[in-house]
Amino acid sequence: MSDPPQYKLYPYTVGGGEGMLRFIFRRLGVFVLVVWLASTVNFIVPRLAPVNPIRERLLQAVAQGGAAKSDLEKVVAYYEAKFGLDQPLWKQYLNFMWDTLHLDFGVSISNFPAKAMDIILRALPWTLVFLTVAVLIAFAVGTILGALIAWPRAPRFLQFLVAPLLTLSAIPYYLLGLVLIFLFAFTWRIFPMGGGYDLGVVPKLSLSFLANAAKHSVLPALSIVLSGIGSWALGMRGMMVSTLGEDYIALAEAKGLPGREVFMRYAIRNALLPQTTSLALSMGTVAAGAVIVEVVFGYPGVGTILYQAIRTFDYFVIYGVVMMIIVSIGLVTFALDVLYPLLDPRISYERK
DSSP states (O other): OOOOOOOOSSTTOOSOSHHHHHHHHHHHHHHHHHHHHHHHHHHHGGGSSSSOHHHHHHHHHHHTOSTTHHHHHHHHHHHHHHHTTTSOHHHHHHHHHHHHHTTOOOBOSTTTTSBHHHHHHHHHHHHHHHHHHHHHHHHHHHHHHHHHHHOTTSOGGGGGGHHHHHHHHHSOHHHHHHHHIIIIIIISOOSOSSSSSOTTOOOOSSHHHHHHHHHHHHHHHHHHHHHHHHHHHHHHHHHHHHHHTSHHHHHHHHTTOOHHHIIIIIIIHHHHHHHHHHHHHHHHTGGGOOHHHHHHHTOOSHHHHHHHHHHTTOHHHHHHHHHHHHHHHHHHHHHHHHHHHHHOTTOOSOOO
């Protein structure tokens, strides 16, 4: 009688560092391909119209007249010289890709002669600090709450949190922001109503300015945290319910392992993987800013810059923000692929 087939527990398992290096180079190749395709789409889309929409927008602005007419005419001249609209399409494409490689997206239409990338970089630190802290707090609190709600041995009062969490997850964070402004800024006047810092304050790296900026960021961050906690908690609760039915959980309990060890080492660790993927994608979009929240609070982040660029058809700033989103998502996804084996021992880079 033949032996039963042997199934491999770790389908990609271990041999050395060569498989990992091959994987990393392959993922780097995918990242470069994605950035190239995104840049190509950025180049092609405006040129699908019978006329170049960017140039037409500039000419419309010039036709409106006013004090900025000479500046806008300079923008038109700058744009035609920089991107060579009178040159063959393939040469325009090469110039565009070269400039994109150097993060040079041209000058802003509505803030000439400021460069689009300079405008984005001035707003980027505000968004990165504010959104990163808010997303991480929402992820940590929501994930822990979701895991505890699904755990059978957790205190029963946690079950009453399901309805409030479901409600929070269903409310858009900008609506929560309006409620927070009414309560804590308009009614009780605990926090400022908007802005990144008080009027008259000069931005500089000092404790007084950082404290002032932190006070202004509490309400927009709180709106994202409250809404995010509900979403993360419900997602983790669903994953924990599925995980608790797995055989390895029953085996761990049958071996007499303490409930805390089963909860931490077996349940949470396996249920956390989809949550980690979602967190990585959320962190990848942090560079885009929380557009509506930043607009509601008048926060000087990338979201506000993007909103203003869309309103004024400032294509160069839009190009810069879109490329930054694509690059950040690609980098975060690449880092997640490399770190996954540390989270799940079943994943490795070597083939047996």
